[in-house]
Amino acid sequence: MTAIAQGTLGHWFTRNGFLLIVIALFLFFSIVTQHFASVANVLAMAHTMAPLVIIASGLALVVFTGKLDISVGSIAFLSSAIAVLLMHDAGVNAPLAFLAALVTGALLGALNGFVVVFLGINPLIATLGSMIALRGVALQLTNAILIALPESVRGLGNATIGGVFVDVIIAAVILIVVHVLHRRTVFGRRLDAIGNGEDNAIRIGIPVPQTVFLSFVASGFLASVGGLIGLLQVGAISSYLGKGMEFTAVAAIVVGGVSLFGGRGTILPGVLLGAFAFTMIANGLNQMSADPYAYKLVTGGLIFIAMYVDALRTRRLRRIPIRPPAQAAS
């Protein structure tokens, strides 16, 4: 299997393969259905994709350090639930409620960060635990029923400016900000540095604990942003909000070229493309009236290939290029 990837074609494919796949998928759906490639549909996909792409970008920040945060869906859910409950039960006005949600998201992220960094617990298990516990709290608070948003804000989710959905604009802005944060700030560079090898990072003098902690806070915050956008789109809080979102987010960033081993990948175009790929598949399959399971199958297969490629690529790149053999006479 490795032999395939070692050829130059294989090499090119592992670096750019997913762009190819995204294009191929787009073409496929455009041909097979009637309305897929229309401007309206693309805009609709962008709209649907907004919460996912925002949450995924936050998650990516954690993944750049080589760690994982699978509680993002639950954080999105809980912070949105809090916003709704504040408005619904306590009559708090919308902006304040949304602010509360964002603060909650950051705090929950900080909680994750605390458990991972200062208690030293394996991030997989720590965020697995918080994923389930936080969802439990949110379900408890909402009693798992549907609670509608107050009239005043219910329509916000579908507001448009000049034909473009507002939340698409918000998502675009956020993506750009997070991208710049990743590539052009010291904090962002440190994330990649840690992902390249925590021991090396410590040797170089990077403040690893603080940086990792902050990445979790950012992930929690962005999860709450995505959650709010999702809430607004639906117009009500339901127990389906964010459910399974963490897995889709992980899948989106892996397919988008972010390595789970850390230190590698981009927000733009990586995470954007990955999120788009999944949204495209859902939308396209839907338009084909295909079986709902087909979505799971295709995405599952896609994740698998992406991970395999990731593992291959990381293994290959970790081996230093072979130098010419030692010569007899120097």
Next chain:
Amino acid sequence: MGAIVLAQEGGGVARRRLMGVALALAIAATLGGFLFAYAPNFFSVRNCLNVLIQGSSLGVMAIGLTFVMIVGGIDLSIPATMAFAAVLGAFVMPVWGIMAGVATMLVSGLAVGAFNGLAVAWFEMTPFVVTLASMTVIGGATVWMTNSQSLSDFPDGFFDLFLSAPAGVPVAVLILAVIAAIATLILSSTAYGRSLYAVGLNAKAARLARAPVEWLLFSTYAISGLLAGVAAVMLTARLGSASANLGSDGVVLDIVTACVVGGVSIYGGAGMATGAVLGALFVTLISNSLNQLGVSYFMTLVVKGIAIILFIWIDRISGRASR
């Protein structure tokens, strides 16, 4: 619980066991107090038996996870595999009979496990994400196959067989006991079992000592898949139906908690099947008692989420010391 585990391992991990045991006992005592006051029904024979039966399928799956954790891996797809196996078996059984149905459940569980094992051992993919991916795909497949319905067309003979209670002991508990005994034997007294611990403790050293590391890794996932199949049999017999709901999120947490509470280290190289079984009983007790106390399902999730972090923390602070 602590005594059994201590006797089978070197003394160095005693401190971790003691702390874990102390914590478990503390929680049990607290709950016991509440139960005595608010829900005395809990202590009835019927309920106790109930807990045992409920806990046995969890226990079987926890034993499967134990194998995987001992070599330092993790398998999140166990409940999803169980649901998948249950559903496949539910299709087969009405048509081809009980034995065929049971066999289908076992084989399909084994197949999923083998797939995971292949990916982890030879493709060198991260266990967490591999089993996460297979969990998603298998879960989706199950939903698709059943159209989100639940299947309950089982021949009576199936229930007669698996719900009987020879000599007063429910079959489910018997199955658990037998599997636990075999697992304990394998882990503590066979070359294979020893090799698993070695790989979990230090894969480099194991390879140097000629252990076939890839095959060992592969086998643990196959076993956990197989045991998920066994759990499928037990659960469908008890519930009388098979559906994708069998393998929800909460179950994964329960299984991992059961193992961690039972002293199976997340870092690999330590843990016994008996510990996992006791851990499973503990988790079932928590669920059952919280239920009896009227605590909502959701709050139970919160309690479990916190519990797992606590126990992993103990695992970590004493695990580092003994390495």
Next chain:
Amino acid sequence: MIGAALEMTGVSKTFAGVSALEDAHLSIQAGEAHALMGANGAGKSTLMNILGGIVAAEGGEIRIAGRVASIASPRDARANGIAFVHQELALLASMSVAENVLIEDLPRRGGLIDPAAMAARTQPLLDRLGCGFGPQDPVEKLGMGDRQMVEIARALASNPSILIFDEPTSSLSAREKARLFDVIRKLKAEGAAIIYVTHFIDEIFEICERVTVMRNGRIVGSGATPDFTPGDIVKLMLGDIHQADRLRVTPAAPGERVLTVDSLSAGGFLDGVSFTLRVGEIVGLWGLLGSGRTEIMRAIIGLDPIDAGAIALRRNGALVPVSPHEAHQSIGFVTEDRRGEGLLLPLSVARNVSFGNMAAVAGRFGLIDRNRERTLATGLVERLKIKLNSVDQPVRTLSGGNQQKVVFSRWLASSPPIFLLDEPTRGLDVGAKSEILALTVQLATAGAAVLIASSELEELMRVCDRYLIVQRGRIIGDLGPDADRDALLAAVSETSASSPTLSSVA
């Protein structure tokens, strides 16, 4: 006379009562490359850690450019103009060259990193080092030599007056090494003071003006390089080698061939290694650190991949070609890293011994019989005189020597026909060393073929029937049992320019 760029006098350091460095003095001039040599444990690392601010010196004085300097942390070291190029490169592979070079001090403008400034600060450094790549290139695309240049650029980014290279050539090709030397010459011309730590004697004659040799924490020799011969340096490094008691009587008639290795090569580590082992003989693999002894052994049993070459094992009276994996099944390998790779530390002695010998402890139904396990362990403990309280105690509580004996005992239980021993007496006290060597002789007397790798000539001379001289992954000599100390020292200190490539064909 220009004042020294760096002057250390009377510097000492003890760790837990054991003296690691005693009364060290070192004087480095600007514009020179000064070699620092010494075997493992000689004190070089301690000295460098002091200069790097990782440990504090006890006593003595450090002067930099004439002023007394206090180095209490890595920041201090940097502030004092000291920079390191470590043996283990601390590079961030997926990031760009510029990011790696400037990671400790990224240039910013208005809160964001300024890419123009990054390129502007990195390019001159790269030019100075004659690099063919640019600041934007990802480090992971670079070969070893180029990566090292990036590490050097990072060191240079802080404008150091003293540059310390730690084993810089271990992983370089001849061409990359030549380029490194060009860079060093250029840095010298620019006035830098360079400390060059290495095992490779031929290099210091090529690039270093002066050399200082350490042994057992003390400076045992220092001066201008032309005043020494390679043999002098080796003698200073290894100290007095007395012909210690020979523990072995070499049998008159050599036994049957049991293992042949032919032209084994592996990606830059091994180059055409060939030799033969015979029944009942002890062959020493003698070479300085980094010569490739461990690599040869690991390649034979398949722990590291090989690119070319063949291995043959004797089976049923004939030599049969085998894969390294198959060879592993018939070879007992005692690793040089007993704690990391040889033992399962948290487990008991009994379990460590039985692991790999399951057949010997099998009871009814093929299950492990605890009593047999204990008996096996106890028997071996007695035979090897391992000091412990009980075979059930965790092996990590044993002393180094006893741990090593446990490693041996595991292999003894299965009696393989071939043993590969890699530095079997490393870290052991004198008494334990003798015991292990005696054990090695027993193995050979019982009929096994033994290949023993060591950097301690003394112990090899006590037990070997034959010596294979290893240098840079190649066997450059083959000496018989009559080889005396001087001949062996001379053989290992031959520089590559003068030694023809000899392969042993027995």
